Amino acid sequence: MRKYKNFKEIDRDLKLLKLQQEIDKEMALLSYNRTKESLSPKRILKSAAGSIFKNALILKGTTKVLGFIGDKFR
Structure with a gap:
């Protein structure tokens, strides 16, 4: 477990986690759309x-x- 020295470090990591979550969400959506397209009649x-x-x-x-x-x- 990471120990933080100040709130600035916590805020930075929270921003990074939020960005990573958005990236993962977009990647899942892209994968879904590609799969949907490849399975079209x-x-x-x-x-x-x-x-x-x-x-x-x-x-x-x-x-x-x-x-x-x-x-x-x-």
Whole structure:
């Protein structure tokens, strides 16, 4: 536990704690808003469509590579 020598030190620490509380409150609000935005239907559909497209490209590339390798062993 900290021991204070005068009221000025107490006031300073109280101001710092109040500022830290305001910062923490704003950080929580920012985190909430980012989470809310990332879970919006538009964002989810966009992400899903991107994943499907990416997987389709990977599957197509893998099929070509495997077909090429299969042709070498025939």
